Amino acid sequence: MVFKRAKIYVIIFIGLFIIYFTQDYTLINIEKTALIVTLGVDKTENGYEITSQIAVPDGESTKTTNKEAVISSNGKTLYEAVSSISDKTGWYPKLSFCNLIVLGESLKSENVMDVLLFFIRSYKIEDSAIVCTVKGQAKELLLSSSPLDNISGLSLSKIFVKDYENASRVYTASIKDFCTNYYSKSSFGYMPYVKTIPTDESGEGGKTVSASTTTEPETGAQKQGGEQQLVIYDASTCYLYNKGYYVTELTSDETLCLSLINKKVKEAFFTITATDNDGVLGEYLIDILKSTRKVDLKIENDKPTLYINLKVWARVSDANSTESMDIVSNLGKLNDNMKFKTETFITNNIVNVIDKSKKSGSDIFEIKNQLYKYHTSKYKKLNLTALEDLQYKINVTCLNYL
Amino acid sequence: MTNQISQKQLSIIIGAGFTLTKIYVMPAFLSNIASESMWLCALLSIILDFFLLSIVLKTINNVNNAPLYDVGNALYTAPVNKCITLLYAIFFMVKAFIPIVEQKNSIELTFYETEPSLLTFMPFFIVAFYVIIKGFKPFGRSYEMCLWVYLFGMLSILLLSLFAGDYTALLPIIGENPTRILTGFLKSLIWFGDPIYILFFSGYISNIKNKLKGLKKSYLIYSVTTISLLVIFYAVFSTIAPRQYYATLKMSKYSIALSNIGRFDYISAFMLAAMCVFQTCLPLLFANLCLNKCFNFKRPFVAPIIVITLEVVFTVLLQNSFLTTIEFFSNYVIWFFIIMNYILPFIFYLTTRRKSYGFQAG
Numbered sequence: 001m002v003f004k005r006a007k008i009y010v011i012i013f014i015g016l017f018i019i020y021f022t023q024d025y026t027l028i029n030i031e032k033t034a035l036i037v038t039l040g041v042d043k044t045e046n047g048y049e050i051t052s053q054i055a056v057p058d059g060e061s062t063k064t065t066n067k068e069a070v071i072s073s074n075g076k077t078l079y080e081a082v083s084s085i086s087d088k089t090g091w092y093p094k095l096s097f098c099n100l101i102v103l104g105e106s107l108k109s110e111n112v113m114d115v116l117l118f119f120i121r122s123y124k125i126e127d128s129a130i131v132c133t134v135k136g137q138a139k140e141l142l143l144s145s146s147p148l149d150n151i152s153g154l155s156l157s158k159i160f161v162k163d164y165e166n167a168s169r170v171y172t173a174s175i176k177d178f179c180t181n182y183y184s185k186s187s188f189g190y191m192p193y194v195k196t197i198p199t200d201e202s203g204e205g206g207k208t209v210s211a212s213t214t215t216e217p218e219t220g221a222q223k224q225g226g227e228q229q230l231v232i233y234d235a236s237t238c239y240l241y242n243k244g245y246y247v248t249e250l251t252s253d254e255t256l257c258l259s260l261i262n263k264k265v266k267e268a269f270f271t272i273t274a275t276d277n278d279g280v281l282g283e284y285l286i287d288i289l290k291s292t293r294k295v296d297l298k299i300e301n302d303k304p305t306l307y308i309n310l311k312v313w314a315r316v317s318d319a320n321s322t323e324s325m326d327i328v329s330n331l332g333k334l335n336d337n338m339k340f341k342t343e344t345f346i347t348n349n350i351v352n353v354i355d356k357s358k359k360s361g362s363d364i365f366e367i368k369n370q371l372y373k374y375h376t377s378k379y380k381k382l383n384l385t386a387l388e389d390l391q392y393k394i395n396v397t398c399l400n401y402l
Numbered sequence: 403m404t405n406q407i408s409q410k411q412l413s414i415i416i417g418a419g420f421t422l423t424k425i426y427v428m429p430a431f432l433s434n435i436a437s438e439s440m441w442l443c444a445l446l447s448i449i450l451d452f453f454l455l456s457i458v459l460k461t462i463n464n465v466n467n468a469p470l471y472d473v474g475n476a477l478y479t480a481p482v483n484k485c486i487t488l489l490y491a492i493f494f495m496v497k498a499f500i501p502i503v504e505q506k507n508s509i510e511l512t513f514y515e516t517e518p519s520l521l522t523f524m525p526f527f528i529v530a531f532y533v534i535i536k537g538f539k540p541f542g543r544s545y546e547m548c549l550w551v552y553l554f555g556m557l558s559i560l561l562l563s564l565f566a567g568d569y570t571a572l573l574p575i576i577g578e579n580p581t582r583i584l585t586g587f588l589k590s591l592i593w594f595g596d597p598i599y600i601l602f603f604s605g606y607i608s609n610i611k612n613k614l615k616g617l618k619k620s621y622l623i624y625s626v627t628t629i630s631l632l633v634i635f636y637a638v639f640s641t642i643a644p645r646q647y648y649a650t651l652k653m654s655k656y657s658i659a660l661s662n663i664g665r666f667d668y669i670s671a672f673m674l675a676a677m678c679v680f681q682t683c684l685p686l687l688f689a690n691l692c693l694n695k696c697f698n699f700k701r702p703f704v705a706p707i708i709v710i711t712l713e714v715v716f717t718v719l720l721q722n723s724f725l726t727t728i729e730f731f732s733n734y735v736i737w738f739f740i741i742m743n744y745i746l747p748f749i750f751y752l753t754t755r756r757k758s759y760g761f762q763a764g
Contacts, residue, residue, distance in 0.1 A: 373573035
């Protein structure tokens with residue numbers, strides 16, 4: 001009896017061993033896997049064209065480097081376009097390593113949520129991926145070559161620094177952020193707008209993008225004879241959205257000042273024109289090293305009033321003139337005129353952002369959200385005309401960072 | 403009696419285990435009903451469960467920690483007692499179904515890149531079979547050993563997510579439509595009523611101290627952990643929270659620390675998933691106990707085979723329509739849950755309170 005039971009245990013063990021330790025029933029060979037690191041989306045007449053920048057695990061190489069490759073595919077929906085990657089190449093696309101979604105300018109007139117919803121519908125895609133829009137085609141940008149990294153998507157990712165709380169010039173948004181804001185009462189959105197800036201250098205050898213899996217047309221950044229001009233990227237401006245549609249663009253300085261209000265900025269630079277202690281007019285690079293902000297929405301005379309109190313600690317980092325030893329030895333201490341000009345610069349830009357928000361309907365200051373959260377009883381009454389009726393009081397104080 | 407669980411182990415089951423069944427689908431389910439007030443629905447259920455726990459502890463003290471089936475035989479006629487026990491066996495099997503499929507889906511979505519085969523999850527049932535056969539004592543010890551695993555997993559997920567959320571998303575606290583809080587409270591009761599397990603431990607608890615009052619402290623820890631988890635969950639996901647099924651284990655991924663160091667939060671998620679195995683086995687243990695008491699099987703593995711087979715069949719048949727099943731449970735089966743979790747234990751408490759039967763301790 002004992003022997004019979006032991007035999008049954010052995011048979012069960014062998015059966016389970018074969019099923020589970022071979023793993024043949026569930027896994028896909030890694031060499032057949034396309035790890036998509038960046039995904040570009042462009043609108044076409046028949047739907048969408050996606051451009052996937054993939055890192056191909058190379059089983060033959062002893063080094064752990066990845067070949068770079070760009071694959072384009074089309075589909076009526078985004079899902080169809082992504083699925084067709086495996087039909088075309090035999091590679092199984094995996095989006096869980098995708099950290100950047102690049103939207104082409106062709107989507108400017110579309111509701112971007114049509115695209116972004118794909119990423120929160122599926123459980124297999126990380127919604128923490130950063131989303132941005134680019135000048136021209138997303139495909140063009142992903143085919144460009146940068147001196148920063150072999151894979152253009154990864155070099156672009158370097159701009160969207162991970163610790164984005166401290167990066168004031170780039171107003172980064174993840175898919176989750178965009179979708180959360182879209183479904184909020186304010187139904188707004190923002191994302192960085194990326195422009196390519198050509199450099200004087202050309203890509204050679206390994207730097208040149210190999211679009212071997214598709215017959216790609218020569219892009220604008222490509223030179224004749226296979227050489228490609230290297231580019232760098234600028235993402236200091238920002239697109240604003242209302243109910244998923246693009247409505248307006250913020251300039252670089254406006255984006256910076258929006259960061260000052262909404263983020264805990266630890267380092268920000270901008271230039272002002274002011275007079276020094278001797279009364280000489282000059283250009284000064286102001287470095288904001290610390291800021292505190294308080295944004296309150298109050299109801300005054302049945303109109304929403306936004307109170308912005310901003311305190312910044314700054315120093316002069318550089319100037320286009322020779323400074324007296326007094327200024328240099330005081331670690332870039334700002335005089336009263338510089339402080340005034342700094343405050344004016346920030347105030348003016350904030351006013352510009354508010355005006356753009358009011359005109360475009362993009363509720364970037366979340367007035368409707370705040371009405372709902374803090375003035376729930378008045379939300380229904382004030383909600384519809386909240387932006388038009390918005391009044392604001394801005395108080396910026398500049399202090400020396402010593 | 404060798405098949406006994408200690409009061410300390412019971413405390414761990416309450417303090418750690420009760421939270422584990424509420425981290426997968428329930429947060430998104432409640433967000434869908436009550437949006438920013440979702441945590442209030444859970445708070446109401448936790449308060450209700452506290453009363454249930456008080457009743458359960460009083461009942462155990464009333465019956466002098468005697469086995470429940472023996473108490474039933476003394477209080478009611480044998481057929482009635484058998485019927486109630488059988489009903490509880492069915493109830494525990496139904497109650498186990500939701501955490502089992504939640505566990506399955508969560509593992510598949512968290513740890514696999516592609517949709518894995520159903521076979522991937524089948525070892526769970528082998529483990530569950532083993533746990534059921536071994537009984538309460540090894541179960542309690544396993545829980546005790548895993549406490550540190552749970553603490554590390556839960557604390558790291560909570561702390562990493564703590565600063566990734568916008569807590570103003572929880573405003574207004576009650577919102578425009580307070581009835582949705584009551585709807586959420588009622589429908590979410592399929593995940594609550596866990597103190598009923600403590601009642602079924604009656605007769606198998608060793609060294610009772612201070613009339614089991616220490617268990618209430620564990621319940622407080624469970625309450626704080628669960629509410630914190632729900633609050634952080636909604637602060638992190640806010641308006642898209644209704645879509646975030648099984649996201650609790652992964653909600654720490656938005657922490658800036660992870661973007662620099664790497665996704666070590668998967669270790670925490672794995673730890674919690676491992677702990678969930680034991681918690682998911684708990685109702686199966688009692689289903690086995692009830693079946694054995696009811697039919698008095700001579701061989702020890704007959705009842706576990708029945709329980710596990712039924713769960714495997716349920717899982718295979720309903721795995722693809724899980725959310726529809728949840729909806730069905732929360733709309734219709736909920737009344738069965740309310741009767742078995744709250745009404746019958748209350749009646750049982752009243753009948754044991756009325757007279758002193760002089761029950762013999764287990």
